[in-house]
Amino acid sequence: MVKFVSLATLVCALSVTPVFAKEFQDHDQMMNHGDGHLMDMDGGMVMGQNTDTLPGGCEKIAATKEITVHAGHKYSEKFPGTMFAFDQQEYQFEPCTKLTVHFINDDEIRHQWMMHGLPKYLYPKGMFHLEVSGPGKVTGTLILPPGDKTYLVHCDIAQHMEKGMKAQLKVGKGSEDLPSIPGVTAAVFPDDYSGRPYDPKLDAPAPYTIPVVAPAAAAAKAAAVAPASNESIVSGVTVVGLAIGLIVAPLLARRFKDMSAGEIVATVLEQVAQVVGYVIQLVAKLIKMVTGKNVIALPENK
Numbered sequence: 001m002v003k004f005v006s007l008a009t010l011v012c013a014l015s016v017t018p019v020f021a022k023e024f025q026d027h028d029q030m031m032n033h034g035d036g037h038l039m040d041m042d043g044g045m046v047m048g049q050n051t052d053t054l055p056g057g058c059e060k061i062a063a064t065k066e067i068t069v070h071a072g073h074k075y076s077e078k079f080p081g082t083m084f085a086f087d088q089q090e091y092q093f094e095p096c097t098k099l100t101v102h103f104i105n106d107d108e109i110r111h112q113w114m115m116h117g118l119p120k121y122l123y124p125k126g127m128f129h130l131e132v133s134g135p136g137k138v139t140g141t142l143i144l145p146p147g148d149k150t151y152l153v154h155c156d157i158a159q160h161m162e163k164g165m166k167a168q169l170k171v172g173k174g175s176e177d178l179p180s181i182p183g184v185t186a187a188v189f190p191d192d193y194s195g196r197p198y199d200p201k202l203d204a205p206a207p208y209t210i211p212v213v214a215p216a217a218a219a220a221k222a223a224a225v226a227p228a229s230n231e232s233i234v235s236g237v238t239v240v241g242l243a244i245g246l247i248v249a250p251l252l253a254r255r256f257k258d259m260s261a262g263e264i265v266a267t268v269l270e271q272v273a274q275v276v277g278y279v280i281q282l283v284a285k286l287i288k289m290v291t292g293k294n295v296i297a298l299p300e301n302k
Helices: 002-020 218-255 261-289
Strands: 044-047 062-072 090-093 097-105 110-116 127-133 136-143 147-153 166-171
Touching: 062 090, 062 110, 062 218, 097 110, 097 127, 127 136
Parallel strands: 062 097, 090 166
Antiparallel strands: 044 127, 097 136, 110 127, 110 147, 147 166
C-alpha cells in the first residue's frame, strides 16, 4: 500500500511540474507610452517604433518587408566560443523600406534585438529596440533611412553581444562590413583553441621602431619653396571646389528635399560625426601598423 501511494505521488508530481514551466508568450497587448515606446508588465518592450513618418530623403516607402528573428543559446552552437546568437547574422533591404520585425526569444532569459545608428531626429537616441524576457514574441516596425549604410544589430544585455549575439543590417549596398559578426566577418580578438602553450619568442610583441623624420634641411627647403606656389595652389583648390559644388549641389537638393532646417542640421552633424569616427579609426590603424605591437597571450594555469 505504501509503495502504491508513493508511486501515485511521484506520478502526480511529474504531471504537475510542466504547469509551472514558463510558457511562450505573445506580447501583442502592450501599452503605448508615446514616441514609439510600447511596453507591458510581462517583459515585452518596443522602443523607437515608426510606422508612418518618412525619414528625410525618402519620397515614399520603397517596399514593405517582414522578417522573423529568433534569439537563443541553441543558435550559437555553430559558432565555437560563443554562448548566444541570432538565427541570422546579416540582413539587407532597400533604402526607405518599411520593415516589420517579429522578434522571438527562445531562451528562459532576457534578449534584445537593437538597431543602432538611425537618424536621431526621427528615432530617439538613434535606436530601434525590441525586447522579450523569457520565451515569447514581440513585434515592431520602422522605416529604414535612405542611402547605403551598414547598421549594427545586437543584444545589449551584459556580455550577450560579446558572447555572439550580434548581426549587421545593410541598407542598399551597405557602407562596410562590421567586425566580429559571427560567421560573416573575422573576429577582432579571435579565440585560440589549439591548446598551444605560451611561447615568449612567438608571442612577444614586435620591437618598437622610431619613425624616420625628414632632415631639418629638407624641411627648410620645402618651406622656402612653398610661398612661391601658394598662389597656384589656392587658385587650383578654388577651381576644384567650385566644380565639386556644381556637381554635388543637385544631389544635396534631392537628399534634403522636404526636410526641415532642424532635420537637415541633425543629418549633417550625424554624417560629420561618422566621418570623424572613420578618421579616428584610420589613425588608430596607422598607429598600430607603425608600432607593430601584438596582443600577448596569457600563459595557461598549471
